[in-house]
Amino acid sequence: MATAMTPGAPARTLRGSGVDRALPYLMLGPALFLVLGVIVYPLIDGLRSSTGFFRFGRQVRSVGLDNYRQAFADPVFLESLITTARFVVLAVTIETLLGLGLALLVAREGRYIRRIRATLILPMIVTPVVVGIVFRLIYASDVGLLASIAHAVGLDPPQILSSGSGAFWGLVFLDVWEWTPLLFLILLAGIQSMPVEPFEAARVDGAGTWRTFVDHTLPLLRPTILVAVSLRAIDALTTFDQVYVLTRGGPGTSTQLISLYGYQTFFQFQQVGYAAAMLFMVAIIVLIGAGFALALMRRQPR
């Protein structure tokens, strides 16, 4: 007697007695215990400390929602929110366009294709801290790759990390280099799972490459693109490692992303409650985005 294995619906209740009856709980317990203890409990603890005032790492008194009010009156917080939003929108947009191009480029079979794909995703495998180092070595005005190239063709070395807009765009470009491969991978999987019939029909009808792309590829790929964009945007919102290594938020506050500001508020300025409140607001933004992404993923047939 076979049971239909529809995703989302668990299989039939399995019979049994004694150990067999307790088995599911014994098998589920350790994982749940670990996640509850190490992630969920600290989360609740953090929520509590976001309403506190701390001195020397100890909560002195409760201040209610003051820390949250403080954030909205803090120009640095608001500025870093705006910087983060600009960073996410620019980087993810460019990554999506490039990723889509790459996916279309290598969505074919042939010799070397697996090698080519493995090479293209190299940037997202490399340790993010090292990616920061790589781009320091590219942008540095004295020893950088760009300076060397400029020198070789007789130009002045570009000043990237010493100007606000230069550093910001440098960070965007770093992110594009590192994470275009992720968009590429997700979109490639999407392209490979598309039905072939519409494309064969289009070919029979004599539709050109561009028409086929606009009429068939894009609409079929739309759900995948939405999922990929939301997943990447969620991650980009809390970019930390790369900016920590590349600029530490500078020059000035031109690359001060929200996660870096939260980190510094805690570890440099020792404002525990305020930092916790700030990071909680980030969490809320992320969870709204995540809920959106999950809703999309559930709707997508797979």
Next chain:
Amino acid sequence: MTRARFGGLAWVAATVAAMAFAVIPLAWMLLTSLKTNREITQDTSLVPEALTSANYVSLFSGREFGAYLTNSIIVTAASVAIALALGTMAAYVLARFRLWAGMHRYVGFSLLMVRLLPPIVIIIPIFLVAQQLGLLNTRLSLIVIYAAFNVTIVVWMMESFFREIPVDLEEAAMVDGDTRFTAFRRIVLPLAAPGLVATGIFTVITTYNEFLFALVLTSTPGAETMPVGAATLIGRINVDWGAMSAAGVIGALPIVVFSFFVQKHLVRGLTMGAVK
């Protein structure tokens, strides 16, 4: 005919350009790491005159890169192993059983929400708790935290694998006298091996690369991992470019080598980790 050939050429050109875009920044770091500091700072040549291994030697003799490497390997291996063991069992339960109070319906979803939560959100309470427990500067604290985050990924990825395995196979084994657990171990696990491989690859890469928790929780070579070690080499004012680039190469090398060995499953592992 000519148009097709032109298309082929354009394809090759575009593909080569894309690969160059991916590789050249890394190659530049490798090249810089092989130059002497004098050559790095004084000549702006693209090609080094003489190659040196001095930058690498200094990482292991004057600095603690041997210790960072050991810590990274221990922390990654232990936390991934724990997460695979616990997460696989949990995923199996969620895929197969109806649980008390409808738990099978919301536990998986809740774990996914936890997974999407950015780690920086709980960095403050984690730091305070680790401080209270005297767990700062220990590999144990990193192992436990990484294991917890990895469990959420393992459950999410493996649950869908288990759903694709027909339940009849286990029932046949149980008719033949297996207990529920032996049926899981003997029949289901081997069938889910591709899923375990994909999940293992994804978690190894993300765990090895993790920086924030390691930065906050460790500050001595007894527990610091590779990313932290590489980041501490970056001075604010005086930069030892040779050592920094060598640190970058050594820092990324283990995970790049790992990826090379699992090449065949890499693309699938990373794709599934991202969207599943």
